[in-house]
Amino acid sequence: MSILTRMFPNAFNLFDLYEKQIGYAVEAATYFRKTVSEGTLSKESLDKIHDLEHQGDEVAHEIIEQLNKTFITPFDREDIHKLAKEIDDIVDMINTLTGRLLLYKLTKVNKNLVEFSQMIEESVVSVERVIKCMRNTKDKTLVKDACVEVNRLENAGDALRDKALTELFDTEKDPIAVIKWKEIYQEAETILDICEDVAHVVENIIVKQV
Amino acid sequence: MSILTRMFPNAFNLFDLYEKQIGYAVEAATYFRKTVSEGTLSKESLDKIHDLEHQGDEVAHEIIEQLNKTFITPFDREDIHKLAKEIDDIVDMINTLTGRLLLYKLTKVNKNLVEFSQMIEESVVSVERVIKCMRNTKDKTLVKDACVEVNRLENAGDALRDKALTELFDTEKDPIAVIKWKEIYQEAETILDICEDVAHVVENIIVKQV
Amino acid sequence: MSILTRMFPNAFNLFDLYEKQIGYAVEAATYFRKTVSEGTLSKESLDKIHDLEHQGDEVAHEIIEQLNKTFITPFDREDIHKLAKEIDDIVDMINTLTGRLLLYKLTKVNKNLVEFSQMIEESVVSVERVIKCMRNTKDKTLVKDACVEVNRLENAGDALRDKALTELFDTEKDPIAVIKWKEIYQEAETILDICEDVAHVVENIIVKQV
Numbered sequence: 361m362s363i364l365t366r367m368f369p370n371a372f373n374l375f376d377l378y379e380k381q382i383g384y385a386v387e388a389a390t391y392f393r394k395t396v397s398e399g400t401l402s403k404e405s406l407d408k409i410h411d412l413e414h415q416g417d418e419v420a421h422e423i424i425e426q427l428n429k430t431f432i433t434p435f436d437r438e439d440i441h442k443l444a445k446e447i448d449d450i451v452d453m454i455n456t457l458t459g460r461l462l463l464y465k466l467t468k469v470n471k472n473l474v475e476f477s478q479m480i481e482e483s484v485v486s487v488e489r490v491i492k493c494m495r496n497t498k499d500k501t502l503v504k505d506a507c508v509e510v511n512r513l514e515n516a517g518d519a520l521r522d523k524a525l526t527e528l529f530d531t532e533k534d535p536i537a538v539i540k541w542k543e544i545y546q547e548a549e550t551i552l553d554i555c556e557d558v559a560h561v562v563e564n565i566i567v568k569q570v
Numbered sequence: 571m572s573i574l575t576r577m578f579p580n581a582f583n584l585f586d587l588y589e590k591q592i593g594y595a596v597e598a599a600t601y602f603r604k605t606v607s608e609g610t611l612s613k614e615s616l617d618k619i620h621d622l623e624h625q626g627d628e629v630a631h632e633i634i635e636q637l638n639k640t641f642i643t644p645f646d647r648e649d650i651h652k653l654a655k656e657i658d659d660i661v662d663m664i665n666t667l668t669g670r671l672l673l674y675k676l677t678k679v680n681k682n683l684v685e686f687s688q689m690i691e692e693s694v695v696s697v698e699r700v701i702k703c704m705r706n707t708k709d710k711t712l713v714k715d716a717c718v719e720v721n722r723l724e725n726a727g728d729a730l731r732d733k734a735l736t737e738l739f740d741t742e743k744d745p746i747a748v749i750k751w752k753e754i755y756q757e758a759e760t761i762l763d764i765c766e767d768v769a770h771v772v773e774n775i776i777v778k779q780v
Numbered sequence: 781m782s783i784l785t786r787m788f789p790n791a792f793n794l795f796d797l798y799e800k801q802i803g804y805a806v807e808a809a810t811y812f813r814k815t816v817s818e819g820t821l822s823k824e825s826l827d828k829i830h831d832l833e834h835q836g837d838e839v840a841h842e843i844i845e846q847l848n849k850t851f852i853t854p855f856d857r858e859d860i861h862k863l864a865k866e867i868d869d870i871v872d873m874i875n876t877l878t879g880r881l882l883l884y885k886l887t888k889v890n891k892n893l894v895e896f897s898q899m900i901e902e903s904v905v906s907v908e909r910v911i912k913c914m915r916n917t918k919d920k921t922l923v924k925d926a927c928v929e930v931n932r933l934e935n936a937g938d939a940l941r942d943k944a945l946t947e948l949f950d951t952e953k954d955p956i957a958v959i960k961w962k963e964i965y966q967e968a969e970t971i972l973d974i975c976e977d978v979a980h981v982v983e984n985i986i987v988k989q990v
Contacts, residue, residue, distance in 0.1 A: 428777050438648075438858075463732055464739065526883055535745035535955035539752065542959065567848050638987050648858075673946055745955035749962065 374434060375495040377423050378443065382488045384416035385450045389484040392454050393477035399469040401461055409458050413451040420444040439565050446558045447491075450484060453554055457547045464540040472524040476548040479520065483513040483555040490562045497566050510559040517552035521545050584644060585705040587633050588653065592698045594626035595660045599694040602664050603687035609679040611671055619668050623661040630654040649775050656768045657701075660694060663764055667757045674750040682734040686758040689730070693723040693765040700772045707776050720769040727762035731755050794854060795915040797843050798863065802908045804836035805870045809904040812874050813897035819889040821881055829878050833871040840864040859985050866978045867911075870904060873974055877967045884960040892944040896968035899940065903933040903975040910982045917986050930979040937972035941965050 388409050395405045423444040427433065433440060461467065489506040493499070524545045532538050598619050605615045633654040637643065643650060671677065699716040703709070734755045742748050808829050815825045843864040847853065853860060881887065909926040913919070944965045952958050 424774075428774075459732065463736055522879065522883055529884065529956065529960075535959065536739065536748060538956060538959060539745065539748060540739075564844075564848075634984075638984075669942065673942055674949065746949065746958060749955065749958060750949075 374423065374426075374440065377419055377426075378447070378491050378494065379488075381416050381419040381423070381444065381447045382484070382491050384412045384419070385447060385454075385484050386481075386488050388412040388416075388451045388454045389477075389481040392458060393474075393481040395458075396461075396477040397469065397474045399467060401458065401467040403462065406455075406458050406462055409451075409455050413455045416451045417448060420448045435565050435568065439561065443558070443561050443565070446554065446561055447487075449554045450487070450551065450558065453547065453551045454480070457544070457551065460544060460547065464544070466540060466544065470541075472520065472527070473544065473548065475520055476517070476524075476545070479513050479517055480548065480551050480555075483510055483517075483552050486510045486513070487555050487558050487562075490559050494562060494566065497569055500566075503563060503566055507559045507563050510556050514552045514556040517549045521549040584633065584636075584650065587629055587636075588657070588701050588704065589698075591626050591629040591633070591654065591657045592694075592701045594622045594629070595657060595664075595694050596691075596698050598622040598626075598661045598664045599687075599691040602668060603684075603691040605668075606671075606687040607679065607684045609677060611668065611677040613672065616665075616668050616672055619661075619665050623665045626661045627658060630658045645775050645778065649771065649778075653768070653771050653775070656764065656771055657697075659764045660697070660761065660768065663757065663761045664690070667754065667761065670754060670757065674754070676750060676754065680751075682730065682737070683754065683758065685730055686727070686734075686755070689723050689727055690758065690761050690765075693720055693727075693762050696720045696723070697765050697768050697772075700769050704772060704776065707779055710776075713773060713776055717769045717773050720766050724762045724766040727759045731759040794843065794846075794860065797839055797846075798867070798911050798914065799908075801836050801839040801843070801864065801867045802904075802911045804832045804839070805867060805874075805904050806901075806908050808832040808836075808871045808874045809897075809901040812878060813894075813901040815878075816881075816897040817889065817894050819887060821878065821887040823882065826875075826878050826882055829871075829875050833875045836871045837868060840868045855985050855988065859981065859988075863978070863981050863985070866974065866981055867907075869974045870907070870971065870978065873967065873971045874900070877964065877971065880964060880967065884964070886960060886964065890961075892940065892947070893964065893968065895940055896937070896944075896965070899933050899937055900968065900971050900975075903930055903937075903972050906930045906933070907975050907978050907982075910979050914982060914986065917989055920986075923983060923986055927979045927983050930976050934972045934976040937969045941969040 391405070391408060391412070395401050424441065427437060427440050461473075486506045486509040490503060490510070493503040493506065497503070525542065528538060528541050528545070532541070601615070601618060601622070605611050634651065637647060637650050671683075696716045696719040700713060700720070703713040703716065707713070735752065738748060738751050738755070742751070811825070811828060811832070815821050844861065847857060847860050881893075906926045906929040910923060910930070913923040913926065917923070945962065948958060948961050948965070952961070
């Protein structure tokens with residue numbers, strides 16, 4: 361048991377809720393990667409991701425509601441709030457990106473986007489690892505390693521976005537296609553930014569407990 | 571009298587100030603809707619909205635100034651600050667959007683934008699209702715209803731933006747026009763997002779008081 | 781000695797760290813202005829600015845780390861965190877803008893961008909002045925004057941962006957060039973926004989000390 365669980369044995373099941381919430385994000389990221397890689401993006405895919413977003417959102421609301429009823433919390437109220445909000449942002453952005461691809465009718469396989477979708481899945485899975493560490497903060501190496509991985513993927517995402525944009529501006533002559541793909545690549549990279557933000561929030565929470 | 575006004579009878583007139591500030595936002599939203607619906611957007615419209623933004627900004631400054639001089643506040647200092655900032659963001663964004671329409675010379679009546687301007691006005695009016703509830707938090711139903719309405723309008727705004735963008739990419743062949751309108755629709759939708767943020771901040775303040 | 785340094789003589793060297801951090805931002809802004817004005821932007825310029833960003837980032841990390849180890853701080857922990865983060869944002873955005881200019885192959889001298897780069901340098905230098913005032917908060921006029929200057933430059937930046945965009949949409953017929961320059965001008969203006977944010981954070985910190 362970590363110092364957190366020892367001190368707040370009866371605190372509301374915050375760790376369970378966060379793990380549930382990030383679970384939906386992992387599911388959305390995996391599904392997104394699969395659909396994008398197979399070129400099977402459709403209205404149904406959007407519904408499915410929207411549904412996962414909605415379920416995650418309900419968990420976030422439960423966290424906030426319980427927070428408002430709890431006097432003593434295992435860590436900063438503000439941090440609790442921020443973390444729920446930012447995990448929500450991950451699925452929100454995957455949902456936005458999926459909607460945009462559909463709206464722009466960009467459903468064929470695109471190798472840069474496939475690469476992005478793989479990075480996003482890896483990053484969300486690493487964020488899940490970071491979040492699972494909150495329950496037991498004894499092994500600092502695990503947290504550190506997962507955070508390093510999320511940072512690495514964010515940098516790799518920057519590089520991929522730049523490579524994809526360079527290719528786009530070098531080869532695509534249709535300005536409308538440029539407008540569309542530019543937005544897609546930038547939004548895909550934003551998901552990796554949000555994952556990094558989430559990892560930082562958790563890292564900071566854990567550091568403060570020491 | 572709510573618990574807030576009973577406990578802080580001499581606290582600075584925070585509720586008056588917020589109501590004054592959101593009043594300018596309502597005025598700006600109504601004026602924007604009117605101008606856009608009549609196709610009369612001009613340099614004078616921009617001046618008028620800019621003026622309202624400036625007046626709202628002064629109220630926000632007064633809130634912060636009084637906050638810094640007050641030791642005991644009716645609710646979280648952070649929340650007081652955040653709320654003043656976010657109400658400011660509403661008018662700021664209406665001002666930005668107006669400026670952009672003028673800069674892009676998009677002053678003729680556009681049915682999607684007219685629809686947006688109506689939603690924005692409705693949403694800002696609902697936000698005003700939420701803010702007026704802060705003074706007397708006894709009737710939770712009123713707050714809840716107004717917040718539900720703001721959320722509904724935010725969802726309707728998302729749908730309208732997607733519809734407008736689909737139309738734009740399907741019918742507009744001039745890439746420069748696509749660039750302009752894409753930005754306009756996205757900014758219009760952002761105003762509804764900000765209204766939702768404001769409603770959430772107030773809802774959260776009220777919940778904490780219970 | 782200000783009230784801050786008198787009360788926290790042994791507090792960690794927060795003022796030194798902030799001055800070091802903003803120093804890297806000034807260096808980046810000066811270098812950016814020079815390169816853009818001479819039309820000598822290259823891969824090396826990007827490396828150089830990226831390097832400054834990295835050094836500033838390390839100072840930001842040092843601030844957070846020391847913050848987490850310190851029980852009593854000269855001002856709000858939250859403000860300390862926010863300030864380090866926002867100074868970081870300045871150099872981050874100069875780095876992003878430089879990368880984008882290179883990616884878009886926009887390395888020739890552009891008079892609007894030269895003007896932006898001068899404003900950015902002036903603004904970052906004014907922010908440095910504001911930050912240096914934190915160490916000795918006795919002379920409020922100095923802080924006020926520097927903040928007024930940062931605000932003035934932010935407004936001038938808005939006007940310059942609007943002028944530059946108007947010219948762009950009036951004269952540039954290549955949609956791809958419009959896409960590129962629109963983004964560049966908007967990002968350049970964002971740096972002035974961030975400078976204003978930093979000045980506000982410091983102003984607020986100083987006001988609270990009185």
